[in-house]
Amino acid sequence: MQISELSARTQVPVPTVKYYLREGLLAPGVATSATRAEYDDQHVRRLRLIRALAEFAGLRLDQIRGVLSAVDDEQTSLHDALGSALGLHAPGAAPDDETRARVDALVRRWGWDVSEDSPHRDTLARALASLVSLDHPMPPEMLDLYGAELHRIATAEVESVPTTSREEAVVHAVIGTLLVEPVLSSIRKMAHEEISSRRLAHHAVRTAHRTRD
Amino acid sequence: MQISELSARTQVPVPTVKYYLREGLLAPGVATSATRAEYDDQHVRRLRLIRALAEFAGLRLDQIRGVLSAVDDEQTSLHDALGSALGLHAPGAAPDDETRARVDALVRRWGWDVSEDSPHRDTLARALASLVSLDHPMPPEMLDLYGAELHRIATAEVESVPTTSREEAVVHAVIGTLLVEPVLSSIRKMAHEEISSRRLAHHAVRTAHRTRD
Numbered sequence: 001m002q003i004s005e006l007s008a009r010t011q012v013p014v015p016t017v018k019y020y021l022r023e024g025l026l027a028p029g030v031a032t033s034a035t036r037a038e039y040d041d042q043h044v045r046r047l048r049l050i051r052a053l054a055e056f057a058g059l060r061l062d063q064i065r066g067v068l069s070a071v072d073d074e075q076t077s078l079h080d081a082l083g084s085a086l087g088l089h090a091p092g093a094a095p096d097d098e099t100r101a102r103v104d105a106l107v108r109r110w111g112w113d114v115s116e117d118s119p120h121r122d123t124l125a126r127a128l129a130s131l132v133s134l135d136h137p138m139p140p141e142m143l144d145l146y147g148a149e150l151h152r153i154a155t156a157e158v159e160s161v162p163t164t165s166r167e168e169a170v171v172h173a174v175i176g177t178l179l180v181e182p183v184l185s186s187i188r189k190m191a192h193e194e195i196s197s198r199r200l201a202h203h204a205v206r207t208a209h210r211t212r213d
Numbered sequence: 214m215q216i217s218e219l220s221a222r223t224q225v226p227v228p229t230v231k232y233y234l235r236e237g238l239l240a241p242g243v244a245t246s247a248t249r250a251e252y253d254d255q256h257v258r259r260l261r262l263i264r265a266l267a268e269f270a271g272l273r274l275d276q277i278r279g280v281l282s283a284v285d286d287e288q289t290s291l292h293d294a295l296g297s298a299l300g301l302h303a304p305g306a307a308p309d310d311e312t313r314a315r316v317d318a319l320v321r322r323w324g325w326d327v328s329e330d331s332p333h334r335d336t337l338a339r340a341l342a343s344l345v346s347l348d349h350p351m352p353p354e355m356l357d358l359y360g361a362e363l364h365r366i367a368t369a370e371v372e373s374v375p376t377t378s379r380e381e382a383v384v385h386a387v388i389g390t391l392l393v394e395p396v397l398s399s400i401r402k403m404a405h406e407e408i409s410s411r412r413l414a415h416h417a418v419r420t421a422h423r424t425r426d
Contacts (some may be wrong), residue, residue, distance in 0.1 A: 048348075052347075079406075079409050079410050082405075082409060083406065107403065112403060112404070112406075112407040113406070113407050113410045113411065114403045114406050114407055115406065118402075118403060118406060120399040120400075120402045120403045120406075121399075121403070123395055123398070123399040124395070124396060124399040124400060124403070126395070127392065127393075127395040127396045127399065128396065130392060131388070131392055131393075131396075134265075134388055134392070135261075136384075136385065136388045136389070136392075138393075138396065139373070142369065142370075142373065143396075143400075145365075145366065145369050146366065146396065146397060146400050147400055147404075149362045149363075149365055149366050150362075150397065150400045150401045150404050151404045151407070151408070152358075152362055153358065153359065153362050153401065153404070154401055154404035154405050154407075154408050155404075155408050156355065156358050157355075157405065158405060158408045158409050158412055159412075160352070160355065161409075171349075172349065173405075175344070175347055175349045176349070177402060177405065179340065179343060179344055179347070179349075180340075180344075180351075181398060182336055182337070182339070182340040183337060183340045183341065183344075183351065183356075183359065184359060184363065184397070184401075185336070185394060186333040186334075186336040186337040186340065187333075187337060187356075187359050187360055187363045188363045188366065188367055188397075189331075189333045189390065190320065190325060190327045190331060190333045190334070190337070191325070191360075191363050191364045191366070191367035191368075192295075192367050192370065192371060192386075192390065193292075193296065193325075193326070193327050193328065193331060193333075194325040194326050194327055194364070194367075195364070195367050195368050195371045196292050196295060196371050196374075197292050197326045198326065199371055199372075
């Protein structure tokens with residue numbers, strides 16, 4: 001296919017495609033004339049991956065380059081390639097030592113294999129610390145429930161990662177991890193409404209009766 | 214207590230407390246001299262609620278006023294008061310009709326009692342539409358799994374809402390709904406690492422072997 005079709009199929013504008021070619025993120029096509037080149041499905045997959053990393057994961061060019069080399073290096077496990085794509089964002093101040101130690105103890109107790117320097121340990125610690133500062137500490141039983149339910153969700157998600165190519169697996173993981181968050185968040189809030197409408201509406205009726213006595 | 218202690222206990226600065234008093238969001242204390250007034254626990258609860266609505270739910274003053282009147286009106290069910298606190302944000306463009314109809318069908322199929330004009334129906338529809346536009350449509354089985362797991366999570370969350378006072382219930386729901394999101398998100402990502410390290414690491418080994426053949 002020509003560059004225009006490559007652009008149409010990936011929804012990446014032609015000037016951006018040319019930029020990626022110049023920067024070496026995308027391998028050159030096979031030249032068919034002085035000004036034309038032919039591209040194939042490998043280019044489509046690679047461009048989709050670059051787009052997912054740039055647009056959704058919000059990575060800088062040098063970070064994208066790092067992920068791509070992890071994807072290309074067959075000696076890097078797919079797991080590590082995914083980690084390098086997804087661990088790069090999630091910035092933020094370091095949490096206090098006590099809360100971080102609480103998170104580490106939790107992960108150990110759950111028996112989860114999560115690297116010591118995963119940024120998500122810090123994100124969780126910061127969130128737990130802010131709940132404490134608001135006088136709404138998260139009860140340990142609730143954290144255990146979150147761990148168990150989200151482990152079930154994550155299992156189904158990891159199972160759905162395509163293993164057809166390393167590029168597709170990484171694209172799927174980036175899109176799945178980042179773009180699925182609003183799906184989970186909105187379903188959770190609808191579930192709150194559903195449960196609360198059955199439970200608290202009833203409670204309010206009792207309160208109203210008591211008030212009228 | 215005096216205004217300085219009220220400020221310290223709620224972490225709301227004194228000038229802000231005075232502003233809420235002037236705006237009538239907070240009832241005046243009992244005057245003990247020309248320049249002093251005495252405040253009580255009701256003021257503490259009310260200020261905590263205003264703070265949660267302003268800082269975490271990001272509501273404007275007129276929206277906060279609306280939530281407070283829902284909290285104060287015993288004829289309004291607690292469920293509706295919660296809805297008025299949590300339904301006010303989540304802005305965004307209307308989703309396309311087809312995806313919105315898909316969400317409505319889903320909620321009907323699940324048998325969930327969610328109001329037709331809940332903003333979370335639109336949020337979910339927009340998220341699903343963006344996944345379709347990226348060639349990663351969400352499979353219906355996955356949505357069903359999310360619905361079932363998040364219903365379990367939401368049940369435990371709604372059960373943990375304190376029923377000691379309407380104010381505390383709303384503060385708890387606002388903090389719980391909004392500030393717990395980074396907790397869920399970071400645990401989910403750690404679960405991905407945990408599961409993927411066991412599964413994909415193994416897969417990568419097989420791929421590497423095949424490459425070497």
